[in-house]
Amino acid sequence: xxxxxxxxxxxxxxxxxxxxxxxxxxxxxxxxxxxxxxxxxxxxxxxxxxxxxxxxxxxxxxxxxxxxxxxxxxxxxxxxxxxxxxxxxxxxxxxxxxxxxxxxxxxxxxxxxxxxxxxxxxxxxxxxxxxxxxxxxxxxxxxxxxxxxxxxxxxxxxxxxxxxxxxxxxxxxxxxxxxxxxxxxxxxxxxxxxxxxxxxxxxxxxxxxxxxxxxxxxxxxxxxxxxxxxxxxxxxxxxxxxxxxxxxxxxxxxxxxxxxxxxxxxxxxxxxxxxxxxxxxxxxxxxxxxxxxxxxxxxxxxxxxxxxxxxxxxxxxxxxxxxxxxxxxxxxxxxxxxxxxxxxxxxxxxxxxxxxxxxxxxxxxxxxxxxxxxxxxxxxxxxxxxxxxxxxxxxxxxxxxx
Numbered sequence: 001x002x003x004x005x006x007x008x009x010x011x012x013x014x015x016x017x018x019x020x021x022x023x024x025x026x027x028x029x030x031x032x033x034x035x036x037x038x039x040x041x042x043x044x045x046x047x048x049x050x051x052x053x054x055x056x057x058x059x060x061x062x063x064x065x066x067x068x069x070x071x072x073x074x075x076x077x078x079x080x081x082x083x084x085x086x087x088x089x090x091x092x093x094x095x096x097x098x099x100x101x102x103x104x105x106x107x108x109x110x111x112x113x114x115x116x117x118x119x120x121x122x123x124x125x126x127x128x129x130x131x132x133x134x135x136x137x138x139x140x141x142x143x144x145x146x147x148x149x150x151x152x153x154x155x156x157x158x159x160x161x162x163x164x165x166x167x168x169x170x171x172x173x174x175x176x177x178x179x180x181x182x183x184x185x186x187x188x189x190x191x192x193x194x195x196x197x198x199x200x201x202x203x204x205x206x207x208x209x210x211x212x213x214x215x216x217x218x219x220x221x222x223x224x225x226x227x228x229x230x231x232x233x234x235x236x237x238x239x240x241x242x243x244x245x246x247x248x249x250x251x252x253x254x255x256x257x258x259x260x261x262x263x264x265x266x267x268x269x270x271x272x273x274x275x276x277x278x279x280x281x282x283x284x285x286x287x288x289x290x291x292x293x294x295x296x297x298x299x300x301x302x303x304x305x306x307x308x309x310x311x312x313x314x315x316x317x318x319x320x321x322x323x324x325x326x327x328x329x330x331x332x333x334x335x336x337x338x339x340x341x342x343x344x345x346x347x348x349x350x351x352x353x354x355x356x357x358x359x360x361x362x363x364x365x366x367x368x369x370x371x372x373x374x375x376x377x378x379x380x381x382x383x384x385x386x387x388x389x390x391x392x393x394x395x396x397x398x399x400x401x402x
Contacts, residue, residue, distance in 0.1 A: 044101075046138045049075040055138065057101070064138070066095040069112075073128070076140055079117040081352050083364050084128070085400050087113035099130075099138075107131050109141065114380065116364065116398070118351060122372030123396060127380055146375040155388035158197060158268055158300075159325045159395070161344045164253070164314065166390050167260040170226045177223055177267045184210045185217035186275065193223040195267030198324040202270070205299035214291045216275040220320065223267040229259040254316045269304065269323045284319040292322065297334040300326040309339040328397065329387070331357045332365075344389050366396040 044055040044062050048071045056063045066084065073082055089112045091097045099110050112128040129141040162168055173195060180192040180199060184206045194202065206217060224232070236256045240248035256262075263269035273280065274288040283289050293303065301324050307317040325333070325340065332355050333343050347353060353365040367389075368374070374396055376382055383399040 044132065044136045044138060046072055047075075048072055060101050060103070062099040062101055062138070064097045064099060066091050066097065069097065069128075072140070073115050073117070077115075077117045077119075077124075077126075079119060081118045083116040083352055083354065085113045085115070085364070086128075087401060089113070101132070107133065114382075116352070116366060118366075122368055122374055123366045124375040124377075125380060125382055125398075126377045143377050143379075145378040147378060148373045149376045149382065149384070150374050150386060153386050155386045155394045156326070157266075157388050158195075159329050159387045159389060160266075161340055161390050162261060162263050162266065163341065164258070164261050168265060170260070173266050173268070180219065180222055183219070184215065185219045185272075188218055188220045188273075192219065193267060194270065195223070195324070197326075198268045198270075201299050201301070201324060201326075205296065205301065208295070208299075209288075209291055212291065214288055216286070217288055218273040218275060218278060219270060220273050221264060221271040222269075224262065224264040226259050226265060229257070229262045229265055232256050233258055254314070257315070263304065263321075263323055268325075269321060271318075271320045272322055273320055280318065280320045289319055296322060297330045298327075300324050300330045302330050302333050302340065304340065306339060309342075312339050312341045326387075328355065328357050328361070328363050331355075344393075347389065347395060348393060362400045364398045364400060366398065368394045368396060370394060 044057055045052050046055060046064070046068060047053075048068065053068060066086070070082065070084055073084065074080060086097070089097055089099075089110065097112065102108060108131060110130045112130065114125055115128050116123060116125050118124075124146065127143065130138050131141050132138055157173060160166075160168075176196045177193050178196045178199060180187065180194050183199075183203050209215070209217070233252060233256045236252040237248055240251040245251050257264075259265070271280070272288070272292065273283050274286040277283045277286040277288075292301075296302065301322045303319065304321045304323040305313050305315045305318040307319075310317060323340065325343075329343060332338070333340070335355070335357075336342070336346070338346065347365055347367055351367045354362070355365060356362045366374075370392060372394075374384075374386075385397045387395040387397060389395050
């Protein structure tokens with residue numbers, strides 16, 4: 001037994017001497033190498049939850065798949081709703097990110113972009129920074145210092161859904177209502193008013209229409225007060241009641257919104273007609289209507305009550321009624337073929353929505369509840385706007401690649 005132990009000790013001693021000798025030879029060649037590095041693996045790896053995955057390496061380049069990166073981020077942040085915006089290190093057409101390895105550099109840092117993820121408190125955005133440790137594991141670097149980007153901000157109300165199910169208070173947006181003037185259109189009456197931002201964008205839109213040779217616009221109905229809306233509804237209600245219909249309220253609601261449910265009360269909606277087609281029932285035959293249907297989206301407007309969306313809006317076809325909701329939501333509505341109800345429903349059903357408006361413009365829409373935050377890692381600049389969708393839901397619109 002003693003002889004066996006002695007032989008084992010001798011073998012261990014010989015092995016240690018060989019290792020030390022090898023280290024001294026390397027040191028003599030001015031190489032910086034530790035005992036730990038002699039035993040560590042030559043393979044680069046990442047942790048995907050409980051799973052370890054080897055990364056392909058060729059020459060001095062490590063290849064990281066975008067899907068593997070997403071899995072690592074989901075596991076790290078405990079969220080299945082994430083969006084990865086690779087700004088600084090774009091993947092190739094196969095979704096592979098190339099990371100150049102400098103063997104002489106210890107713990108290199110790779111900045112890839114930013115990641116958006118959600119938890120119970122709302123959305124957060126972090127830099128995506130990776131490093132390689134001494135055991136050749138690729139891991140995330142966390143700053144863990146955040147600021148709530150929504151402190152002191154009020155959501156923009158121009159995208160808010162207003163209908164029978166989503167009502168507004170009597171004095172909603174009254175402080176932003178201004179006189180309607182300076183537009184290239186005929187005004188059907190004196191004293192017409194609009195929301196200030198809506199008017200600014202209407203001017204730009206009608207100026208462009210005039211450049212295109214379309215100059216016959218007539219603006220008919222714009223801002224209405226609560227009392228004006230009530231009087232109009234009561235008139236239509238009594239008209240239906242006197243005609244003997246079974247449900248005069250329902251029939252009146254198809255053509256005039258009940259007070260508190262009308263977009264005209266916000267100043268963000270208006271009725272547009274033309275000199276050649278002054279009646280709403282024939283406006284869709286005009287060149288003004290054709291121009292609006294092609295171009296209004298580019299100025300933040302949408303046709304609010306399309307013929308094919310009557311079942312969704314519960315309002316009869318109104319080719320003359322346009323609503324300002326702002327870009328890029330107006331572009332999203334056009335791309336998807338949605339009315340405003342469908343826009344909001346889509347965003348509510350998908351807490352994260354990626355939208356490419358053009359080759360130059362791409363956005364991510366992030367749904368927020370009223371009491372939730374937007375936590376941004378310190379030092380990270382995010383180009384975003386903050387919108388109100390309903391009384392319960394807000395929306396972050398983040399411009400990517402900024």
